[in-house]
Amino acid sequence: MEISEIFLVSGVYAPLVCALAIAAFYKAGGFLVKTIAAAGFAISLFSSVASFWKCFCGCQVAADSVFGQLGLNGVSAAMYLLAGIVGFAAFVWTLSSPKKIENITAYLLCMLAMQGGLMGMFASQNILWMYAFHEFALVPTFIAMCVWGGEKRRAAAMEMAIYLTFGALLALLGIIALAFVATRSLIFNLPELVEAFGANAVNPKDAGFIFAVLAVGLGALVSLFPLHSWAPKTYEQAPTAFSMLHAGVLKKFGLYVLIQVAIPLLGVGAASALKVVATLALFNVIFIGLCTMAQTNFKAMVSYSSVSHMGLCFLGIASMSVLGAGGCVLIMFGHGLSVAALFIFAEIVNDRFSTCDMRLLGGAYKKMPVCAGLFAAAIMANIGLPGFANFWGEFCVFISLWNYSAAFCALAVLGIIISAIYGLRAVANIFLGGEGENVKTRGARDISWRERAAVLILLAALVIVGFCPRLITNPLNGTLSDIASYNLTQKSAK
Amino acid sequence: MDSSNGFIATSADWLAVLPEAILACFGVLLILAGAFKKFPPIACRMLAYLGFAASLAALAFAGKESAFFETLSSRAECTALFVFCGILSVSMSARYLESLATKNAGEFFGILMFAAAALSIFSRSQHLMLTFVALEASAICFYALIAWGRRTVENLEASIRYIIASGVSGAFLLLGIAFIYGASFDIGSDMLYFGNFTEGAGSALFGVGAVLAISAVFFKLSAFPFQFWSADVYQGSPLPVGAFLAVASKSAAVFVLYKMLISLPYSSSLVNILSLSAALSIIVGNFGGIAERNPKRIIAFSGIANAGYLLVFLTSAVVLLNLGAENANMISLTLVFYVLAYAFALYSVFFTQSLNYSESDYNMDICAYNGLSQKNPLATVSLTVALASLAGIPPTAGFFAKLLVLVLAYAAGLYWLMLVLILGSAASIYYYFKWIRASCEPAKEGAVCGFGRGYASILLALTLAILILGVKYALYLC
Numbered sequence A: 001m002e003i004s005e006i007f008l009v010s011g012v013y014a015p016l017v018c019a020l021a022i023a024a025f026y027k028a029g030g031f032l033v034k035t036i037a038a039a040g041f042a043i044s045l046f047s048s049v050a051s052f053w054k055c056f057c058g059c060q061v062a063a064d065s066v067f068g069q070l071g072l073n074g075v076s077a078a079m080y081l082l083a084g085i086v087g088f089a090a091f092v093w094t095l096s097s098p099k100k101i102e103n104i105t106a107y108l109l110c111m112l113a114m115q116g117g118l119m120g121m122f123a124s125q126n127i128l129w130m131y132a133f134h135e136f137a138l139v140p141t142f143i144a145m146c147v148w149g150g151e152k153r154r155a156a157a158m159e160m161a162i163y164l165t166f167g168a169l170l171a172l173l174g175i176i177a178l179a180f181v182a183t184r185s186l187i188f189n190l191p192e193l194v195e196a197f198g199a200n201a202v203n204p205k206d207a208g209f210i211f212a213v214l215a216v217g218l219g220a221l222v223s224l225f226p227l228h229s230w231a232p233k234t235y236e237q238a239p240t241a242f243s244m245l246h247a248g249v250l251k252k253f254g255l256y257v258l259i260q261v262a263i264p265l266l267g268v269g270a271a272s273a274l275k276v277v278a279t280l281a282l283f284n285v286i287f288i289g290l291c292t293m294a295q296t297n298f299k300a301m302v303s304y305s306s307v308s309h310m311g312l313c314f315l316g317i318a319s320m321s322v323l324g325a326g327g328c329v330l331i332m333f334g335h336g337l338s339v340a341a342l343f344i345f346a347e348i349v350n351d352r353f354s355t356c357d358m359r360l361l362g363g364a365y366k367k368m369p370v371c372a373g374l375f376a377a378a379i380m381a382n383i384g385l386p387g388f389a390n391f392w393g394e395f396c397v398f399i400s401l402w403n404y405s406a407a408f409c410a411l412a413v414l415g416i417i418i419s420a421i422y423g424l425r426a427v428a429n430i431f432l433g434g435e436g437e438n439v440k441t442r443g444a445r446d447i448s449w450r451e452r453a454a455v456l457i458l459l460a461a462l463v464i465v466g467f468c469p470r471l472i473t474n475p476l477n478g479t480l481s482d483i484a485s486y487n488l489t490q491k492s493a494k
Numbered sequence B: 001m002d003s004s005n006g007f008i009a010t011s012a013d014w015l016a017v018l019p020e021a022i023l024a025c026f027g028v029l030l031i032l033a034g035a036f037k038k039f040p041p042i043a044c045r046m047l048a049y050l051g052f053a054a055s056l057a058a059l060a061f062a063g064k065e066s067a068f069f070e071t072l073s074s075r076a077e078c079t080a081l082f083v084f085c086g087i088l089s090v091s092m093s094a095r096y097l098e099s100l101a102t103k104n105a106g107e108f109f110g111i112l113m114f115a116a117a118a119l120s121i122f123s124r125s126q127h128l129m130l131t132f133v134a135l136e137a138s139a140i141c142f143y144a145l146i147a148w149g150r151r152t153v154e155n156l157e158a159s160i161r162y163i164i165a166s167g168v169s170g171a172f173l174l175l176g177i178a179f180i181y182g183a184s185f186d187i188g189s190d191m192l193y194f195g196n197f198t199e200g201a202g203s204a205l206f207g208v209g210a211v212l213a214i215s216a217v218f219f220k221l222s223a224f225p226f227q228f229w230s231a232d233v234y235q236g237s238p239l240p241v242g243a244f245l246a247v248a249s250k251s252a253a254v255f256v257l258y259k260m261l262i263s264l265p266y267s268s269s270l271v272n273i274l275s276l277s278a279a280l281s282i283i284v285g286n287f288g289g290i291a292e293r294n295p296k297r298i299i300a301f302s303g304i305a306n307a308g309y310l311l312v313f314l315t316s317a318v319v320l321l322n323l324g325a326e327n328a329n330m331i332s333l334t335l336v337f338y339v340l341a342y343a344f345a346l347y348s349v350f351f352t353q354s355l356n357y358s359e360s361d362y363n364m365d366i367c368a369y370n371g372l373s374q375k376n377p378l379a380t381v382s383l384t385v386a387l388a389s390l391a392g393i394p395p396t397a398g399f400f401a402k403l404l405v406l407v408l409a410y411a412a413g414l415y416w417l418m419l420v421l422i423l424g425s426a427a428s429i430y431y432y433f434k435w436i437r438a439s440c441e442p443a444k445e446g447a448v449c450g451f452g453r454g455y456a457s458i459l460l461a462l463t464l465a466i467l468i469l470g471v472k473y474a475l476y477l478c
Helices: A003-024 A030-056 A074-096 A104-123 A127-148 A153-183 A190-199 A204-221 A230-237 A240-248 A250-293 A298-318 A322-353 A369-383 A389-404 A406-431 A437-441 A449-467 A470-481 B011-016 B018-035 B041-058 B077-099 B105-124 B128-146 B153-187 B194-200 B204-221 B230-236 B239-263 B268-290 B295-323 B325-353 B377-391 B397-412 B415-440 B456-477
Strands: A061-065 A068-072
Touching: A003 A030, A003 A061, A003 A068, A003 A074, A003 A104, A030 A061, A030 A068, A030 A074, A030 A104, A030 A470, A068 A074, A068 A104, A074 A104, A074 A240, A074 A250, A074 A322, A074 A449, A074 A470, A104 A127, A104 A240, A104 A250, A127 A153, A127 A240, A127 A250, A127 B377, A127 B397, A127 B415, A153 A190, A153 A204, A153 A230, A153 A250, A153 B397, A153 B415, A190 A250, A204 A250, A230 A240, A230 A298, A240 A250, A240 A298, A240 A322, A250 A298, A250 A322, A250 A406, A298 A322, A298 A389, A298 A406, A322 A369, A322 A389, A322 A449, A322 A470, A369 A389, A369 A406, A369 A449, A389 A406, A389 A449, A449 A470, B011 B018, B018 B041, B018 B077, B018 B105, B041 B077, B041 B105, B077 B105, B077 B239, B077 B325, B105 B128, B105 B239, B128 B153, B128 B204, B128 B239, B153 B194, B153 B204, B153 B230, B194 B204, B194 B239, B204 B239, B204 B295, B230 B239, B230 B295, B239 B295, B239 B325, B268 B295, B268 B415, B295 B325, B295 B397, B295 B415, B325 B377, B325 B397, B325 B456, B377 B397, B377 B415, B377 B456, B397 B415, B397 B456
Parallel strands: none
Antiparallel strands: A061 A068
């Protein structure tokens, strides 16, 4: 077994094995459990960075495991890295969280199980296992929401579970059809499927239908309008670490499968269905964007904004170009990090001032200057200002959209304005201006070093990719340029 | 039938029914042992285990063709499933029998073994007359088992309900047999044999008879429109019996139905009837389950939904085998896999449920599970895995079972049924996850969780079986 194989496999195994270890030492509690969990998250972070680096250097990263074939390409390497970083940050945050978490053993157990699912779904080369890992991560999320969630957790958790299962099952129909239509048998391995699709072309009408089924199913998973209603409630009610993991990583699954599987295999047949998807995605950008502006609760605002940003990702995919799909991956990467950071700030604000209601806040800058600075940075990353990873993603998506349709591009750019309005207004309402009701009455301490750690990890990744997007785009470009479906309009664009 | 040994069975013939014969003999033995007051219940239990083990061992000798038992299929693999269910139900019944004042454990185990033997014959039969006899034999065992706690109204009520339902089903089957027998006179061959069903193509008399016979098995399967009895009966039966009824009886029905359906002459109206019944079972089961708060009733509605999924499978099998036998292997594999996955998950749930010490579970609300995670983490985990398997969440066996059914339905071109299936599955999330949620949430202030510890090794084994069956099978797929 080569060293790169060990890296890749250990990233998927480590969280799951550590989860089992915690289950075995359930009664030991405290320090031992935290150490085991730390090992699980650290190994998956290390594995994701190492595998990503291997991939960046142009090496083949693939391995066999109990869960079928694992392997990374330009697209999955970026997402794998994202899962590793956000998972580790969520763990660091869980340990330093100002709110005491009851029964932290079970909490970490759920987190590790979820992390195993996240790592696995991006590392797997087998569509069925991608699906299985994604669905698997749903159960710990549900349990965590029910036990540690906010006030309205019960209904929100149930709504999430039903929506996501429905979406996933619909996508499963699409996956079965996908495997069957090309091979007439049960082959779910991606490389073999690519070969089979290359050997016998699928009737475009069938391809369009299969793509439509996949798009609706996966759309529900990524909160595509009008199947989005579960998402804001879920993120608002879920405990912070799970909001980070879900909004940051798990939700990206639908987009990932579209980019990695659906469009490369179904190609031209997907074009007409993608028009509908793009139109719906505009609703995400503008309609949900406006909903975001109307939120007075900061955590709800972050939740809505994450739904709204997914619209841009869909628009990037809809353009069916290397630039658009690559931009989408970059947005997913940047958004995953920035939204995770914002959820941390939501908890900090809630802890210091006992509310996230922005009408009761204001002028907190004087009491917590460092927090205000970091907060502003995270908001700017979320808006997509230069210097952060999100900027390059949005930039690429808009260029590709211009080639696709100028009208779509013009409307989509409104999304940036909207997100600037609500983002900057949040900064103003919480940290600037006169002191709000809850700020006056509470002597808040600034963000402590322990609390800073998780935020700094996320912001560092954002800034590094923001200044050196080549890290992500080089392998991405290599992978996407080889896929015929993304190069159909390339010539006319040039 | 060879006239030379017409009515005399040779020892080779007896080998063909050895597993069932052993079960029946041990049943008699246990009932006799139960008559002696000094024979301790634990010894009865050991004797029951021994009987099941002997029957399992005898499976090695079964599987031979026998001219004498020509109405019996030589394939006896499904017997293993009933023995397996029997063993689990015997283990589960220890606490239940203790809680009763009467100590006649031997009788309970004996009748359970008779039921297992009858179900085994039922699923092996390939002649409608034998099907009828075995159906009635198993039903009589269940009457007694369901009404075991004679002093409680619930048990008696459930038993009466079961008597009525299965009486109607027996009548349907008998009427069906009469019709088919009548049709046999016109055609001139004994169409009560499954193998001769194809000759009935085009005969209206045979068609009516076949529909009646299938309806009778639908009763056992609790598939729409014959599902009405199951929730009340499950709710009122003792847990070990409920589990046996839910798993063994339902699997036997599927095995028989499978054999009958693939023997019938293909017609599009048959496929339409089956798919309609499948769709309605899924809808009734899943949407009925949403409103329920009693664990046993939830299981019953989930059982109706699963009968619907199994009917989707049977419909696809009928369509595919009509097109050609290339998928035959995959079809039988799916049947076995589905039934196994269902058995593991359901027994796991029933074992957890039987850890409830506080009250009768007849009126139990699902809130009684609050606090289980603190009191018994292992039971919570195994309950979660089992319910996730029933809900079809990977990487459990239940997911792959559902996946296989979906794949077959896709191959058979039953697209709208697939859609109904996934809509039903999404709806079923509500009551399965409601249960998971109840078991994870802490007990309400002042309330004490009425669950205790126990069955740790069995729960662990069943949970691992669900996961390993899932992951291992997935490997086979990939």
